[in-house]
Amino acid sequence: xxxxxxxxxxxxxxxxxxxxxxxxxxxxxxxxxxxxxxxxxxxxxxxxxxxxxxxxxxxxxxxxxxxxxxxxxxxxxxxxxxxxxxxxxxxxxxxxxxxxxxxxxxxxxxxxxxxxxxxxxxxxxxxxxxxxxxxxxxxxxxxxxxxxxxxxxxxxxxxxxxxxxxxxxxxxxxxxxxxxxxxxxxxxxx
Numbered sequence: 001x002x003x004x005x006x007x008x009x010x011x012x013x014x015x016x017x018x019x020x021x022x023x024x025x026x027x028x029x030x031x032x033x034x035x036x037x038x039x040x041x042x043x044x045x046x047x048x049x050x051x052x053x054x055x056x057x058x059x060x061x062x063x064x065x066x067x068x069x070x071x072x073x074x075x076x077x078x079x080x081x082x083x084x085x086x087x088x089x090x091x092x093x094x095x096x097x098x099x100x101x102x103x104x105x106x107x108x109x110x111x112x113x114x115x116x117x118x119x120x121x122x123x124x125x126x127x128x129x130x131x132x133x134x135x136x137x138x139x140x141x142x143x144x145x146x147x148x149x150x151x152x153x154x155x156x157x158x159x160x161x162x163x164x165x166x167x168x169x170x171x172x173x174x175x176x177x178x179x180x181x182x183x184x185x186x187x188x189x190x
Contacts, residue, residue: 082125082182086149090129093144102133102141110155110179124183126155131176132162138176145180155179 087107094102110126131138145152158177 082151086127086182089144089148090141093141097137097140100133102131102137104129105132105175106130124181127180127182129176129178129180131178132173133176135159135174138174142178149182151183153181153183155181 090104090107094104107127107129110128131141142154156177156179160175160177162173162175
């Protein structure tokens with residue numbers, strides 16, 4: 001084969017064929033990337049549509065009844081000093097109970113780390129309380145905590161038998177050791 005034919009074959013057929021194959025490869029690559037991006041965007045659009053539907057349901061739920069007012073009230077209560085309010089709540093509830101049926105024997109910072117708060121690293125307080133008294137009165141106190149302080153979470157409750165000597169009624173009493181977890185919430189929205 002002479003040089004002219006060889007040059008014509010290389011430059012006339014081989015190089016254009018290689019460029020065509022390269023161009024087809026680039027087109028297929030770009031097309032696959034575009035279709036992947038379109039699928040991602042379609043999934044994101046569908047997820048956004050679902051989230052918008054959930055938000056509208058939540059808004060409808062919060063708008064019905066007194067829920068939004070309750071949320072606002074809880075946020076306002078969250079602005080108050082927690083320990084002062086907590087102590088006042090205990091004192092007020094104990095004063096409403098029959099005399100000698102329940103008494104606080106200890107209150108302070110809970111030692112060690114909690115099982116719930118360890119992995120989170122969120123701001124919190126752990127409060128250890130000890131009471132002596134009767135079960136029904138303790139239930140009343142715990143129900144008061146839960147209804148008036150929604151940021152409290154009961155971490156542990158240990159109930160043991162006490163004796164007769166500390167009770168004013170002379171009957172057997174129980175010793176309640178409680179650890180509460182209080183999440184220090186984020187700043188309140190204005």
